[in-house]
Amino acid sequence: GDQVEQSPSALSLHEGTGSALRCNFTTTMRAVQWFRKNSRGSLINLFYLASGTKENGRLKSAFDSKERYSTLHIRDAQLEDSGTYFCAADPSSNTNKVVFGTGTRLQVLP
């Protein structure tokens, strides 16, 4: 069955506010990545986590393998944060297969 459920599918924020994106996993994952799709279509790595939390500027990500979820928090949103964000995770089973969320389309409004 589906291994990654990403929510919300779409999100609108006013500049200066914040929110969180979430990926729930149906199985234990070894690590998670968060990406942002740029204007050329490439997926830019934001975070790679095997556990715990990481912070970079206005972005913060957390990954709890035991509770089977990961979050991406955005604070003080800016117009240039608009775009589509994806999570991707490595299952703990030895399959070498990456599973993706279907994306969250973030729109930051003035």
Added chain:
Amino acid sequence: GPKVLQIPSHQIIDMGQMVTLNCDPVSNHLYFYWYKQILGQQMEFLVNFYNGKVMEKSKLFKDQFSVERPDGSYFTLKIQPTALEDSAVYFCASSPGFSNERLFFGHGTKLSVL
């Protein structure tokens, strides 16, 4: 839920040979994509495809690359001839519509060019 299947999961070939990577996209999706990820690097966009045509391609989509989806079967990425720098994981994705930013990804095909 909808699934994108990629076949095979791992392919090993000698440099100079031809390789075809197969993708079975979600059945009612109209837009198809290939991405390339070299170990430790960003996942880079290669190409998107709609209605039998390449809509957009990146600089990474070399002349040796081609895509097609004959008669609604597999969406394929063919590399002929392969080069060592083609070693990477290739991800296929599909989407219901171009304005729909949600992409459904396959698990990836690891290509090793020797």
